Amino acid sequence: MTATAAPFRAKRVLPGFTLSLGTTLLYLVLIVLIPIAALILKGAEIGPAAFWAIVSSERAVAAFRITLTAAAIATAFNAAYGLLMAWVLVRHDFPGKRILDALMDVPFALPTAVAGLSLTALFSANGWFGQVLHPAGIPVVYTIWGIALAMAFTSIPFVVRTVQPVLEDLDPSLEQAAETLGATPWQVFTRVVFPAILPAWLAGCTTAFARSLGEFGAIVFIAGNLPFETEIAALLAYIRLEEYDYNGAAAIALVLLGFALVLLIVSNILQSWAARHREATR
Amino acid sequence: MSAPDMIAPGSAATGHGRPARTMGARALIGLAVILTLLIVVAPLVYIFARAFSEGWQVYASNILDPAMLHAIWLTSLVAVIVVPLNIAFGIAAAWAVAKHRFPGRGVLVTMIEIPFSISPIIAGICYLLLYGRQGLLGPWLGEVDLQVMFALPGIVLVTMFVTAPFVAREVLPLMQAQGTAQEEAAVTLGASGWQVFRRVTLPNIRFALLYGAVLCTARAVGEFGGVSVVSGNIRGQTNTLPLHVELLFNDLNAVGAFAAASTLTVIALVALILKAVLEGRRG
Numbered sequence: 001m002t003a004t005a006a007p008f009r010a011k012r013v014l015p016g017f018t019l020s021l022g023t024t025l026l027y028l029v030l031i032v033l034i035p036i037a038a039l040i041l042k043g044a045e046i047g048p049a050a051f052w053a054i055v056s057s058e059r060a061v062a063a064f065r066i067t068l069t070a071a072a073i074a075t076a077f078n079a080a081y082g083l084l085m086a087w088v089l090v091r092h093d094f095p096g097k098r099i100l101d102a103l104m105d106v107p108f109a110l111p112t113a114v115a116g117l118s119l120t121a122l123f124s125a126n127g128w129f130g131q132v133l134h135p136a137g138i139p140v141v142y143t144i145w146g147i148a149l150a151m152a153f154t155s156i157p158f159v160v161r162t163v164q165p166v167l168e169d170l171d172p173s174l175e176q177a178a179e180t181l182g183a184t185p186w187q188v189f190t191r192v193v194f195p196a197i198l199p200a201w202l203a204g205c206t207t208a209f210a211r212s213l214g215e216f217g218a219i220v221f222i223a224g225n226l227p228f229e230t231e232i233a234a235l236l237a238y239i240r241l242e243e244y245d246y247n248g249a250a251a252i253a254l255v256l257l258g259f260a261l262v263l264l265i266v267s268n269i270l271q272s273w274a275a276r277h278r279e280a281t282r
Numbered sequence: 283m284s285a286p287d288m289i290a291p292g293s294a295a296t297g298h299g300r301p302a303r304t305m306g307a308r309a310l311i312g313l314a315v316i317l318t319l320l321i322v323v324a325p326l327v328y329i330f331a332r333a334f335s336e337g338w339q340v341y342a343s344n345i346l347d348p349a350m351l352h353a354i355w356l357t358s359l360v361a362v363i364v365v366p367l368n369i370a371f372g373i374a375a376a377w378a379v380a381k382h383r384f385p386g387r388g389v390l391v392t393m394i395e396i397p398f399s400i401s402p403i404i405a406g407i408c409y410l411l412l413y414g415r416q417g418l419l420g421p422w423l424g425e426v427d428l429q430v431m432f433a434l435p436g437i438v439l440v441t442m443f444v445t446a447p448f449v450a451r452e453v454l455p456l457m458q459a460q461g462t463a464q465e466e467a468a469v470t471l472g473a474s475g476w477q478v479f480r481r482v483t484l485p486n487i488r489f490a491l492l493y494g495a496v497l498c499t500a501r502a503v504g505e506f507g508g509v510s511v512v513s514g515n516i517r518g519q520t521n522t523l524p525l526h527v528e529l530l531f532n533d534l535n536a537v538g539a540f541a542a543a544s545t546l547t548v549i550a551l552v553a554l555i556l557k558a559v560l561e562g563r564r565g
Contacts (some may be wrong), residue, residue: 013462013464013466013469013472014382014465014466014469014475014478015380015469015475015478016377016479017378017381017382017384017474018378019374019375020373020374020375020378021378021384022389023370023371023375024371024374024378024379024394025390027374027375027446028390028393028394028446029390031442031443031446032393032396032397032443032446033393034412035405035408035411035412035443036396036400036408038408038409038411038412038417038418039404039407039408039411041411041418067409081317081321084310084313084314084317085314085318088310088311088314089314092307092310094311096315098558099344099453100314100315102554102557102558103318104322105554105557106322106326106476106499106550106554107322108500109500109550109551109553109554109557110326110505110546110547110550111503111504111505111506111524111546112504112506112507112524112551113504113506113525113528113546114329114504114524114527114543114544114546114547114550115325117329117527117528117531117539117540118325118326118328118329118332118540118543119325119542121328121332121536121540122324122325122328127328128324128328129320129324152321153321153322153325156321156322169409185304185306185507189405189465210399213401214400214401214402214403214404214424215401216401216402216403216506216507216510217402217506217507217510217524219483221528221531222529233449234401234403234404234507235406237407238403238510238511240476241407241410241511244416246410246411246416249407249410250407250411253403253407256401256404257400257404260399260400260401260404261399263399264395264396264399268392277545280478
């Protein structure tokens with residue numbers, strides 16, 4: 001250990017610091033950081049002009065637009081559904097509640113390819129839901145709605161699991177006070193409950209959106225993957241790889257990486273706001 | 283995605299819920315149940331309905347198909363390699379971060395979380411750009427005749443990337459909350475580092491560790507996007523179970539695809555049940 005680290009070492013009682021930190025750093029560097037660096041280096045190698053030409057090409061712009069639109073639809077659904085589920089699971093008792101709660105983790109445990117396969121078959125013309133929706137003129141499969149559906153399914157847990165603990169911490173006496181003062185249930189929710197859970201809810205929505213932008217496995221089954229119509233950005237990057245157009249794949253991947261990192265920062269800011277908010281309203 | 287949300291323990295036991303009395307409350311619960319049945323339960327049930335739609339015998343012959351068995355074997359092999367490595371990494375990271383103070387701890391925690399916010403398909407592209415024939419290490423790998431891409435090492439590496447945070451994220455907060463007093467007492471009494479870990483720390487974190495390992499296994503077994511990029515989808519060689527689902531689907535063998543999917547679904551359901559059991563113990 002170097003001299004600069006000595007002051008830290010002096011206070012250290014527990015053994016294994018060098019070994020555990022060394023293992024951690026080695027793993028992170030080899031498995032996570034060097035591969036990401038390879039992508040960034042590739043991006044630098046392409047050069048700004050060629051990079052811009054790739055990501056502003058008509059097909060790439062269409063893919064980004066489709067990805068963002070579908071992710072926005074999926075997030076809007078989960079913003080409402082996740083809030084409903086969190087509310088019902090925390091604030092009400094009813095038979096089967098534990099099962100309903102456990103079901104919220106299914107989209108994390110179920111492989112995305114399996115989810116994609118099942119949703120595609122369910123909503124195709126002869127599936128359980130498709131039989132009803134197709135004659136009604138609502139084709140889900142091979143449309144942007146199918147993409148949004150797959151994204152929504154795979155990102156279900158984010159909003160529920162972020163809002164749930166905050167709602168649990170919220171003192172019910174605040175709501176009771178509001179009720180006593182004559183507030184309607186809707187007023188209690190919008191004036192008392194919602195402001196308290198807002199930061200956590202927004203953080204959950206941000207992570208759900210980020211997850212939707214990166215989703216691939218579930219979507220390739222349901223999307224039909226038609227350029228300009230149902231081709232998402234991650235798939236376009238994949239197609240470029242299969243064409244041995246590594247520059248094209250790297251440029252699109254870098255844009256997605258940029259989105260992911262920005263959303264990670266936003267989500268971290270929201271979560272720390274949520275944590276402070278939670279302390280304050282406790 | 284620094285998502286403590288993903289692992290937030292279920293609230294069923296702790297919520298100060300009240301019995302539903304009003305009409306409004308009943309309507310909300312009804313809506314929640316119906317939506318969940320349609321969105322979450324129906325896809326689950328449908329997997330088994332379709333897998334067995336042509337009877338047990340067709341199901342059995344689908345599962346016993348050599349390509350399917352190979353995919354199951356390969357997926358198990360990847361999990362058997364990745365999960366122990368991930369456990370070792372998770373424990374090391376948690377020990378370093380939770381039991382010691384050093385500059386850059388926050389940065390290290392963020393770095394551990396990075397794979398969560400990166401799409402697996404991007405992870406796959408990163409690996410291809412590093413180890414592929416045209417990649418940074420490609421010429422060198424060609425010289426020493428080491429095949430990483432389109433082979434087992436590539437699949438293992440990208441799965442390690444994707445699952446990196448799973449164990450660390452479960453164990454770290456617990457170790458942090460438990461502090462260092464017990465370990466320090468053990469050291470004072472003359473215990474060696476290994477003894478401290480085995481006799482003091484490990485019993486304290488065992489359920490969280492097991493829980494992280496379960497989540498890691500489920501994720502490792504189900505990884506699709508990243509593996510899809512690095513495996514090359516070579517039938518009977520680099521086809522993992524999730525890739526086999528896609529391959530059968532593209533072959534228009536829907537029942538076969540659902541049979542493959544059903545095995546993965548069983549693993550997912552077992553993981554969820556273990557999660558519920560471990561959460562009960564952990565609390």
